[in-house]
Structure formats: structure tokens, C-alpha cells
Amino acid sequence: MAAAPSVPQNAPTSGADILVQSLVNHGVDKVFAYPGGASIPLHQALTRFRDRVRVILPRHEQGGGFAAQGYARSTGRIGVCMATSGPGATNLVTPLTDAKLDSVPLLAITGQVGSQVIGTDAFQETPIVEVVRSVTKHHYLVTNVEDVARIMREAFHVAATGRPGPVLIDVPKNISFQQCVPDYNAPMRLPGYKAIQEQAKPEEIEKLAEWIRAAKRPVIYAGGGVVSSGATEELHRLVEKTGIPVTMTMMGLGGFPGDHPLSLDMLGMHGSVYANYAVDNADLLIGLGVRFDDRVTGKVSEFAGRAKVVHVEIDPSEINKIKHADLAICSDLKYVLAELNRIIQPPEDLVEWHRKIAVWKREDPFRYNLDYPGILPQHAIHELYRLTKDRDAYIVTGVGQHQMWTAQYYKFRRPRRWISSSGLATMGFGLPAALGVRAAHPDALVIDVDGDGSLLMNIQEFATAYCEKLPVKVMLLNNMHLGMVVQWEDRFHAANRGHTYLGPIDHPEAIGQGIGVTPQDRYYPDFITVAKGFGWRGRSVVEKKDLAPALKEMLAAEEPYLLQVQVPYQEHVLPMIPAGMTVRDLIKD
Amino acid sequence: MRHVISALVQNVPGVLSHISGMLASRGYNIDSLAVGETEDPQLSRMTFVVVGDNKVLEQVRKQLEKIVTVVRVDDISSQNHVERDLMLIKVSAPPGKRRDISELTDIFRGRIVDVSPEDLMIEISGQEKKIEAFIELMRPFGIQEVVRTGRIAMVRGNAGGKDEG
Numbered sequence: 001m002a003a004a005p006s007v008p009q010n011a012p013t014s015g016a017d018i019l020v021q022s023l024v025n026h027g028v029d030k031v032f033a034y035p036g037g038a039s040i041p042l043h044q045a046l047t048r049f050r051d052r053v054r055v056i057l058p059r060h061e062q063g064g065g066f067a068a069q070g071y072a073r074s075t076g077r078i079g080v081c082m083a084t085s086g087p088g089a090t091n092l093v094t095p096l097t098d099a100k101l102d103s104v105p106l107l108a109i110t111g112q113v114g115s116q117v118i119g120t121d122a123f124q125e126t127p128i129v130e131v132v133r134s135v136t137k138h139h140y141l142v143t144n145v146e147d148v149a150r151i152m153r154e155a156f157h158v159a160a161t162g163r164p165g166p167v168l169i170d171v172p173k174n175i176s177f178q179q180c181v182p183d184y185n186a187p188m189r190l191p192g193y194k195a196i197q198e199q200a201k202p203e204e205i206e207k208l209a210e211w212i213r214a215a216k217r218p219v220i221y222a223g224g225g226v227v228s229s230g231a232t233e234e235l236h237r238l239v240e241k242t243g244i245p246v247t248m249t250m251m252g253l254g255g256f257p258g259d260h261p262l263s264l265d266m267l268g269m270h271g272s273v274y275a276n277y278a279v280d281n282a283d284l285l286i287g288l289g290v291r292f293d294d295r296v297t298g299k300v301s302e303f304a305g306r307a308k309v310v311h312v313e314i315d316p317s318e319i320n321k322i323k324h325a326d327l328a329i330c331s332d333l334k335y336v337l338a339e340l341n342r343i344i345q346p347p348e349d350l351v352e353w354h355r356k357i358a359v360w361k362r363e364d365p366f367r368y369n370l371d372y373p374g375i376l377p378q379h380a381i382h383e384l385y386r387l388t389k390d391r392d393a394y395i396v397t398g399v400g401q402h403q404m405w406t407a408q409y410y411k412f413r414r415p416r417r418w419i420s421s422s423g424l425a426t427m428g429f430g431l432p433a434a435l436g437v438r439a440a441h442p443d444a445l446v447i448d449v450d451g452d453g454s455l456l457m458n459i460q461e462f463a464t465a466y467c468e469k470l471p472v473k474v475m476l477l478n479n480m481h482l483g484m485v486v487q488w489e490d491r492f493h494a495a496n497r498g499h500t501y502l503g504p505i506d507h508p509e510a511i512g513q514g515i516g517v518t519p520q521d522r523y524y525p526d527f528i529t530v531a532k533g534f535g536w537r538g539r540s541v542v543e544k545k546d547l548a549p550a551l552k553e554m555l556a557a558e559e560p561y562l563l564q565v566q567v568p569y570q571e572h573v574l575p576m577i578p579a580g581m582t583v584r585d586l587i588k589d
Numbered sequence: 590m591r592h593v594i595s596a597l598v599q600n601v602p603g604v605l606s607h608i609s610g611m612l613a614s615r616g617y618n619i620d621s622l623a624v625g626e627t628e629d630p631q632l633s634r635m636t637f638v639v640v641g642d643n644k645v646l647e648q649v650r651k652q653l654e655k656i657v658t659v660v661r662v663d664d665i666s667s668q669n670h671v672e673r674d675l676m677l678i679k680v681s682a683p684p685g686k687r688r689d690i691s692e693l694t695d696i697f698r699g700r701i702v703d704v705s706p707e708d709l710m711i712e713i714s715g716q717e718k719k720i721e722a723f724i725e726l727m728r729p730f731g732i733q734e735v736v737r738t739g740r741i742a743m744v745r746g747n748a749g750g751k752d753e754g
Contacts, residue, residue, distance in 0.1 A: 133607050134614050138657040141602070158657060191632075192599060192660035317651035320644065 036084025225289015
């Protein structure tokens with residue numbers, strides 16, 4: 001961990017230099033940072049480490065925060081973002097909250113006004129630690145330059161261990177200037193932090209093995225914990241040994257190969273019919289690194305109502321929070337699965353169970369109208385999958401219908417290739433997160449599948465892609481509407497449009513009186529011209545025959561490339577279990 | 590059910606804010622909260638009284654333990670323990686009533702800590718019920734002001750004697 005420091009060990013060093021040296025010591029090679037008055041000394045220090053840390057300048061602090069998330073989600077390493085005090089810091093609140101809900105290891109460093117004026121409503125002063133208290137895993141206001149090296153150690157430790165999460169360090173400007181002789185190995189002071197990964201007891205693993213052996217209709221419900229604990233191989237082995245079908249949460253996609261015959265795809269509100277039927281019929285539900293989110297369970301009391309529930313989870317507060325676990329194992333998941341694989345014996349006979357599932361899969365696959373004359377959004381994603389499935393692409397999304405369709409139609413074979421804001425579901429996530437992924441994987445194919453509402457929320461990051469040489473692709477499914485809200489309006493509010501049309505208010509669509517297709521001259525904004533203005537290449541397609549050639553052109557492009565696909569807004573994400581309801585309320589069409 | 594939770598926390602700025610914010614944002618109701626330093630200046634002790642069923646209490650305890658600056662959490666209600674409240678109460682005390690108030694204070698083993706021409710200030714400690722009984726007895730005299738600390742509690746030694754509260 002300790003790389004050779006760039007300054008002599010015993011020389012007095014400024015707080016800012018200690019901080020940056022600590023980043024280097026912890027293996028940080030990229031920082032997404034937007035400077036301002038209070039963080040100037042930190043940026044000055046970063047220039048002194050130019051050969052070891054690349055600073056990527058986003059065009060909005062929120063973009064920087066999501067780019068750091070893209071870096072973290074695609075690598076498993078800590079993503080680092082930096083902003084100045086006041087508005088810079090508050091612009092990080094959304095990425096931090098997002099990281100907390102999806103358990104993403106993130107380190108946010110904010111400049112703060114000088115210690116001497118804290119609490120006086122000074123220029124660009126915000127008590128950011130107070131603001132982010134409930135949305136971070138931990139947080140620090142540095143009050144003494146002597147503490148910088150220790151706090152950095154603690155922050156990296158807390159962000160990455162146990163259930164990962166975001167940590168914020170607020171650094172007053174005078175602390176950045178003050179000097180001391182740093183001790184990069186200063187002992188951590190975390191008496192309340194259970195750093196040791198809790199490990200399952202042998203009898204718990206034996207009991208799980210017994211229950212699996214006795215199960216007739218078992219289902220594995222795999223979540224983000226499979227990915228963050230690095231347990232995908234162990235899960236794969238368990239499934240090969242037992243034949244238990246696997247359904248995944250949004251965060252769990254890629255934790256088990258989506259194209260495996262035993263994959264049931266995603267479960268929950270917009271999950272597959274067969275996954276939801278399987279969970280409903282299961283006699284044993286094995287939750288691995290999951291939190292029984294309401295988008296998964298619907299009505300909790302009826303979720304997996306016939307099953308004994310097993311919950312393997314590293315965060316004790318998740319156990320019995322929503323759903324009572326008949327067998328709760330609080331442990332690192334990778335350890336549990338590795339131990340389980342040593343002793344596991346398959347259930348006696350799953351033939352009937354597999355047969356039943358095969359029927360459900362055959363009767364109700366994800367489907368859309370193949371005869372539609374234009375391009376349906378599902379078709380565009382399916383085509384993208386067809387053309388990129390062997391290229392180990394990273395697929396990032398915004399939030400909304402396009403995100404759900406991508407989760408349904410893109411089959412992820414490997415973990416950390418699916419990058420999507422799941423718990424907080426933050427629109428505007430896609431483009432900046434894609435940039436972070438590309439920064440972490442300079443040769444990778446990175447594609448943001450986005451919606452017009454989401455893309456516009458952080459469109460300034462077009463500039464980052466161009467200027468920082470991060471040539472990502474965006475496949476924009478443009479329907480001129482907030483499609484997911486439109487869907488809910490259609491289903492639950494008599495199709496009354498409540499500010500879900502994204503064009504000018506004098507268009508008939510604004511009050512729900514469009515003719516069904518958006519005429520070419522009504523598209524607003526002109527995303528292709530916007531993209532070109534930022535130095536991107538771009539192309540728009542509306543006819544089915546043009547889609548595949550345009551996708552190929554996008555994939556072949558060296559530059560950042562925007563492919564706009566004009567799609568109808570009347571499509572609904574199906575199947576759907578309305579919020580708080582059960583599998584018996586499942587809408588198929 | 591009523592639970593007394595005792596939490597040992599790092600004595601650093603913001604811990605109280607973090608804990609009270611967490612409890613509020615998750616909708617837990619706190620009847621009483623007392624905070625003070627311990628024998629170790631690096632650690633503080635917080636004592637909460639929370640009302641809720643076992644499921645709620647399990648979550649309160651786990652969510653508290655999850656806060657990085659919280660070192661240890663114990664639900665001591667199920668153990669043999671001593672609970673105390675401290676109260677300062679100011680009561681109207683014209684010369685003719687002082688003897689009555691003073692006698693009641695003695696019975697409750699309180700102390701008169703301030704005397705002015707118009708009123709008396711009394712210090713009294715004990716279990717919640719005792720404190721509340723004393724408040725009721727003082728009501729007819731005219732209560733000017735009441736300040737209470739909130740509950741503090743400690744588990745008894747192994748011998749586990751009788752509560753003299």
C-alpha cells in the first residue's frame with residue numbers, strides 16, 4: 001500500500017500535499033475534481049502529483065460524483081471526487097446519496113472555508129458534514145492538520161470494507177496550507193467500526209446445505225452483494241452443483257451470467273414473469289446480498305409466501321428489516337458460498353421444478369411487437385445486445401423506461417459491466433457515470449443507453465467526454481417524454497399528462513393531444529446539433545432498417561458518439577407488478 | 590414495550606446530531622435521551638428510552654451500531670439494572686406553605702437547593718415514577734418550572750441488590 005512518498009518522510013508537509021500523497025498511497029490514479037476558492041490548495045497539490053494521479057475535470061460537481069461512481073462500480077475500487085465548499089459541496093449530495101443506497105465505495109473531498117470563519121455564514125460556506133450526515137457511511141470535518149493522514153486512512157478503510165459506502169472529508173482551506181510532519185501509518189481511531197468481516201458459523205452453513213438438500217422448489221435471489229463481495233464464481237459453482245435457478249435484482253445483474261439456462265433474469269416490479277412466478281412458488285428462497293427492496297417484493301407479506309427464507313448479508317441491519325429470515329447468516333457472502341460449495345449436495349430431484357420453470361419461460365418471455373414498423377426501444381436495446389455481446393462492453397444507463405428495458409433485454413455475462421443507479425434511481429446518472437467507467441478502462445467499449453429526460457440532466461458532461469478524451473457512446477432512446485411517468489399516467493391516472501412532455505408547451509403533446517408519433521419538426525432539443533457543438537459525432541435514426549448500420553457506425557467510432565433513436569412514447573415496460581401488490585396482480589400487456 | 594438502550598459513543602463533534610438524525614429519519618420515537626462523558630474522556634455514554642415492539646428495537650439497535658462513531662449498544666431493559674432521573678423543580682412557597690413542601694421533600698429524599706422569598710428550588714432524583722409522583726404532589730403549591738435530565742441507567746453488579754430508588 002505504501003508507495004514511495006514524493007517528499008522526504010520527515011519534512012513538514014502541507015495538509016493538501018498530505019491528502020494527495022494519501023490518495024497515492026491508497027492506489028488512487030484518477031480523481032474527478034472541480035476546483036473553487038476553498039479547494040485551490042488541493043488542486044495545487046494535485047498538480048505536484050501529475051505523474052501519478054490524473055485529474056479529470058467534469059463540467060458540474062454532480063457529474064464528477066457520478067463519474068467517480070462509474071469508476072467505482074466498474075472496478076470495485078474506491079472512486080474519488082472533489083469539490084469546493086458551498087455549492088460545490090452541495091452538488092455532491094445527490095451522488096453521495098446514490099452511492100449510499102447502492103453501497104458504492106466513494107470518497108468525496110470538499111474544500112471548506114477557513115476554520116477561523118466556520119459558523120459565520122462566510123462566503124460559500126455550507127456545513128456540508130451536517131448536510132450529508134444521513135446520506136454517507138461516514139464523514140469528517142478536519143480540524144487539525146495532524147489528523148489528515150489518519151483520517152484519510154480511516155476513510156479508505158470505512159468506504160471499502162464491510163458493506164461499502166460513501167465517505168466525505170471536509171477540509172478547511174487553512175488546514176490545506178498548514179504543515180506538519182505526516183505519519184501515513186498513524187493508527188486508526190475507529191473503536192466503533194467492526195472492521196473484521198463477520199464470518200458465518202459452520203453450523204449455519206451446514207443448516208443451509210441441509211435446507212438446500214431438502215428443497216423441492218428452491219430459488220436463489222441474488223443481489224448487489226454478490227458483485228461487491230466478488231462472489232460471482234462461487235455463485236456460479238453453487239448453481240452448477242445444485243441446479244438451483246437464479247433470479248437477480250437490478251444491482252445483482254451480471255452477478256450470474258444472464259445467458260445461463262438457469263438464469264431467471266430480473267425479479268420484481270419489472271422483472272420477468274418466470275422469475276416472479278418462481279419466487280411465488282418456491283419452497284426455499286435463498287437471498288444472497290439483498291435487501292428485500294420494495295421494488296422487488298411488492299407486498300412484503302405475500303412475497304415468497306410459500307418459502308422458507310434464507311438471508312445471507314454482511315450488514316446486520318438488513319436482516320429482518322423488511323422480511324423475516326428463517327435462516328439469517330450475517331457474513332461475507334464470498335466466504336459463505338465457498339464454504340457451502342465444499343459440503344453442498346444437490347436437492348434430490350429438481351426435474352419437475354425445472355420443467356415448470358421452462359413452461360413459464362416459454363409462455364411468457366420478455367416480448368415486444370416485432371412487427372412495429374418503426375423502432376421500438378426494446379428492439380433498439382436488443383439490437384445493441386446482439387451487436388456487442390461478444391465485446392465485453394460496459395453498459396451504463398440513465399433512469400426510467402430505457403433503464404428497465406436494458407435490464408430486461410441486455411444479458412450481462414460478467415459482474416461490473418452493468419452500471420445503473422438502482423436504489424436512488426437518479427436521472428442524469430448515465431453520461432457522467434459512463435465517463436468514469438471509460439476513465440477506469442481506457443480501452444473498453446462504454447455505452448450509455450439513455451433517455452432524453454435523463455441525458456439532458458447532465459448534458460454538460462458532453463464537454464468532459466470531448467476535452468478529457470473519454471470517447472464513450474450514447475444510444476439515446478428519444479421519445480420526447482418522461483416515459484416511465486407517462487406509463488404510470490396511462491395505467492393509473494387516465495392518461496392525463498402532468499408535465500411529462502419535454503417539448504415546448506404549445507405542442508399538443510404537452511396536454512396529451514398528440515397524434516401518437518412525434519413529427520420530425522417537433523423534436524426538441526436538437527440533440528445531434530448539441531452534441532456536435534460539443535465536438536461529438538452524432539446521427540439520428542427513425543427507420544428500422546437504419547438501426548443496425550447506425551449502431552455499427554457508433555461502435556466503430558473513435559470519437560464520442562451520440563446515436564439518437566427516435567422511438568414512440570406509448571410503449572410500456574412490461575411485465576409490471578404495480579407498487580405494493582403481488583404476483584397475482586401482474587400485468588402482462 | 591419500553592426499552593432502555595445504553596450506547597457508548599466516541600466523544601467527537603456531531604455524534605449526537607448523527608444519532609438523533611438517524612432516529613428521526615427512520616421514524617423512531619425517543620421518550621428520553623441523556624448524554625454525558627464517561628471515565629474515559631474519549632467516550633461518552635448515551636442513554637435512550639425507546640418505546641416499540643421487538644422488531645422496532647432490533648432495528649434501532651442495529652442502526653445505532655451501524656454508525657461508525659457508536660462503539661457499543663446494549664438494550665439493558667431485560668437485565669437487572671438501576672434507572673435514575675434527576676429533576677430540579679421550582680415551586681411557589683409563601684411562608685405558610687414552606688413547612689409542608691419541606692416535609693414532602695424529606696419524604697422523597699430530595700433537597701432544597703435554593704430559597705427565595707417567593708419560591709423554593711428542590712433537587713430530587715430517582716425512578717421516573719417517583720419523580721412524577723413528586724411533581725403531582727407539588728402541583729397544588731404552584732409549579733414554576735421543571736427541568737429533568739432524562740433517564741440514565743446502569744446494569745447492576747452480579748450480586749444484584751434491591752433498588753432503593
